[in-house]
Amino acid sequence: MGQQELDISGLNLESKSGPTVADELPKVSLAREKLLEEARRALESEEGGRKSASLVIIGHVDAGKSTLIGRLLYELGRVDEKTKIANERASDKIGKGSFSWAWELDGTTEERERGITMDVALQALETPNRRITILDAPGHRDFIPNMISGATQADCALLVVDSSTGEFEAGFERGGQTREHLILVRSLGVSQVVVAVNKLDQVDWSRDRYEDVCEQLKAFLVQSGFHPSRTSFVPVGAMAGVNLLDRSGSDVLALRAWYSGPTLVNLLDTLQPPTRDIDAPLRFPIFNVFKGSASATGVSGRICGGIVQVGERLRILPGDETAVVKSIESESEAEPLPWAAAGSNVTLYLIAVDPIHLSIGSVLCSPSNLIPLASVFTARIIVFDIEVPILAGTSVELFHQSRNVPASISKLTAILDRASGGVTKNNPRVLTKGASAEVQITIRPVAFSGPASRAQPIPIEPFASNKDMGRILIRRGGETISAGIVLTVVS
Numbered sequence: 001m002g003q004q005e006l007d008i009s010g011l012n013l014e015s016k017s018g019p020t021v022a023d024e025l026p027k028v029s030l031a032r033e034k035l036l037e038e039a040r041r042a043l044e045s046e047e048g049g050r051k052s053a054s055l056v057i058i059g060h061v062d063a064g065k066s067t068l069i070g071r072l073l074y075e076l077g078r079v080d081e082k083t084k085i086a087n088e089r090a091s092d093k094i095g096k097g098s099f100s101w102a103w104e105l106d107g108t109t110e111e112r113e114r115g116i117t118m119d120v121a122l123q124a125l126e127t128p129n130r131r132i133t134i135l136d137a138p139g140h141r142d143f144i145p146n147m148i149s150g151a152t153q154a155d156c157a158l159l160v161v162d163s164s165t166g167e168f169e170a171g172f173e174r175g176g177q178t179r180e181h182l183i184l185v186r187s188l189g190v191s192q193v194v195v196a197v198n199k200l201d202q203v204d205w206s207r208d209r210y211e212d213v214c215e216q217l218k219a220f221l222v223q224s225g226f227h228p229s230r231t232s233f234v235p236v237g238a239m240a241g242v243n244l245l246d247r248s249g250s251d252v253l254a255l256r257a258w259y260s261g262p263t264l265v266n267l268l269d270t271l272q273p274p275t276r277d278i279d280a281p282l283r284f285p286i287f288n289v290f291k292g293s294a295s296a297t298g299v300s301g302r303i304c305g306g307i308v309q310v311g312e313r314l315r316i317l318p319g320d321e322t323a324v325v326k327s328i329e330s331e332s333e334a335e336p337l338p339w340a341a342a343g344s345n346v347t348l349y350l351i352a353v354d355p356i357h358l359s360i361g362s363v364l365c366s367p368s369n370l371i372p373l374a375s376v377f378t379a380r381i382i383v384f385d386i387e388v389p390i391l392a393g394t395s396v397e398l399f400h401q402s403r404n405v406p407a408s409i410s411k412l413t414a415i416l417d418r419a420s421g422g423v424t425k426n427n428p429r430v431l432t433k434g435a436s437a438e439v440q441i442t443i444r445p446v447a448f449s450g451p452a453s454r455a456q457p458i459p460i461e462p463f464a465s466n467k468d469m470g471r472i473l474i475r476r477g478g479e480t481i482s483a484g485i486v487l488t489v490v491s
C-alpha cells in the first residue's frame with residue numbers, strides 16, 4: 001500500500017463529516033492579551049480575599065494524620081455532630097474505636113478495616129484567610145506512588161509526627177516514613193512545611209520531649225533543603241483536639257503552662273499561596289480522565305503554567321490530536337469558570353476529541369507552544385539512602401507528574417559537589433548513597449510490547465523552563481532511590 005493512500009490528514013475529514021459540529025464549538029471570548037490582563041486583575045483582587053493553597057499530609061504510619069484532619073474538620077465546623085456520632089458507632093462496631101476521627105477521610109471498606117489510608121483523599125477546609133485543599137497522603141510504605149501523585153499537586157506539607165516514647169524514633173529511623181516523605185515532597189518542589197508534634201498526651205505534655213523532637217527534625221529539615229523561615233512547629237493532641245483551633249479546656253493546663261505560641265489553625269492561616277506563572281506557555285498534565293455530560297470528557301489536574309479559556313483548541317501530547325475546551329470547573333467555585341490560570345486545580349470538559357486520545361499523564365498545551373517529547377534526557381539527581389549502588393544501565397521506574405514509565409539510567413556523566421554543583425568526578429563507574437550527579441536517562445519500551453518495539457517518548461521539559469514539568473523521581477524495586485531535575489532533552 002502506498003504512502004499516499006495512508007496519508008489522509010490533509011483531507012480535513014472531520015469538518016466534512018459534520019459542518020454543524022464545527023459551528024457548535026464554543027468560541028474563545030478574549031484575545032490573549034486581554035485575557036492576561038483580566039486574569040492579572042482578578043488574581044490581584046483575590047489577594048484581598050481568601051487565598052487558596054493545597055496541603056499534602058505526610059508522616060509515618062499511625063502518626064495520627066487522618067485523626068488530625070478528621071478532628072480539624074470537626075473543629076472548623078466541617079463535620080457535624082450527627083456524622084461524628086455515626087463515625088464513632090461505626091468504628092466501634094468493628095473494634096476500632098480509636099480510629100473514629102480518621103473515619104471521615106479513610107473512605108473505602110478495606111482502608112477502614114485495616115485502619116490505614118490507601119489513596120489520596122481530597123477535602124477542603126477554610127481558615128479565616130485561606131481556603132485549603134487537603135491531600136491526605138498514605139503513610140504506609142507500599143503506597144508511596146499514591147503519595148507522589150498527591151505531592152506533585154501540593155504547595156505545602158503538613159508533617160505529623162508521633163511524639164510518644166519510641167514511636168517518634170521508629171518513624172525517624174532509616175526505613176521510617178518521616179524522612180522519606182520529607183525528602184520526597186522537597187524533591188517535588190514543596191518548600192513549606194508545618195510540623196504537628198502529635199500525641200503529646202502520651203508523654204504528659206512534656207516540654208522537654210516536644211523540644212527534643214523539634215531539634216532532631218530541625219536539623220534534618222535543613223539538611224533536606226527546607227529553609228528554616230519556611231518551617232514551623234506546633235504541639236498538638238489530635239485525638240482530643242488540643243491546640244488545633246484553640247487551647248481552651250481544663251485538660252490542656254499542662255500545655256498552657258509552657259506554650260503560648262500559635263495553634264495549628266493559626267499556622268495554616270498564614271501558608272504562602274502558590275506563585276502563578278500565567279505568562280508561561282500552557283501546561284496541563286492530566287491527573288484523571290472521566291466521562292462528562294453529553295459528548296464531553298472531563299480531565300482533571302493542576303495547571304502548571306499559563307492560562308486556559310473556554311473555546312480554546314488544545315493539543316494533546318504525546319500524539320497529534322487536539323480537543324476544544326467546552327467548560328472549566330473548579331472544586332472551590334460553585335459556577336463554571338470562563339478561564340483558569342497556573343496554580344489552580346481544575347477540571348476541563350473537552351469536546352471534538354475521541355476520549356481514547358486522553359490518558360493520565362498526557363499534557364495539554366496551546367498548539368503554538370508545545371511541550372517537548374523526550375525519550376532520552378539529561379538530569380541532575382540526588383541519590384537517596386540506598387544499599388545497592390546505581391550503575392550505568394540500571395533499570396528503574398521513572399515518575400513524572402502522574403505518569404510512571406520504565407527507564408534506565410543510561411549514562412553516568414559526572415558526580416557533582418552537593419553544595420556548589422561543580423563537577424568532582426567525570427564518568428563515574430557507580431553512584432552511591434547521598435551522591436549528587438548528572439546522568440542521562442533513557443525511556444524503555446513497556447515490557448509486553450515486544451523486543452523490536454520502540455519506547456514512547458514522554459512530555460517533559462527542562463526545569464529551567466517549567467519547574468513543575470522538569471521534576472522527576474526515580475524508583476527501583478518499590479523503593480525511591482533518587483529525585484532530580486531535567487537539564488536538557490537529548491532526543
Ligand SMILES: Nc1nc2c(ncn2[C@@H]2O[C@H](COP(=O)(O)OP(=O)(O)OP(=O)(O)O)[C@@H](O)[C@H]2O)c(=O)[nH]1
Pocket residue numbers: 059060061062063064065066067068098099100102115116117118138139140198199200201202236237238239240
Ligand atoms: N493518644 C493519642 N492517640 C492518637 C492521637 N492522634 C491519633 N491517635 C491514635 O493513633 C492511631 C493512628 O491514627 P491515624 O489517624 O489512623 O494515623 P494515620 O497517620 O492517618 O495512619 P495511616 O493512614 O495508616 O498512615 C489511632 O489509634 C488514633 O486514635 C493523639 O493525639 N493521642
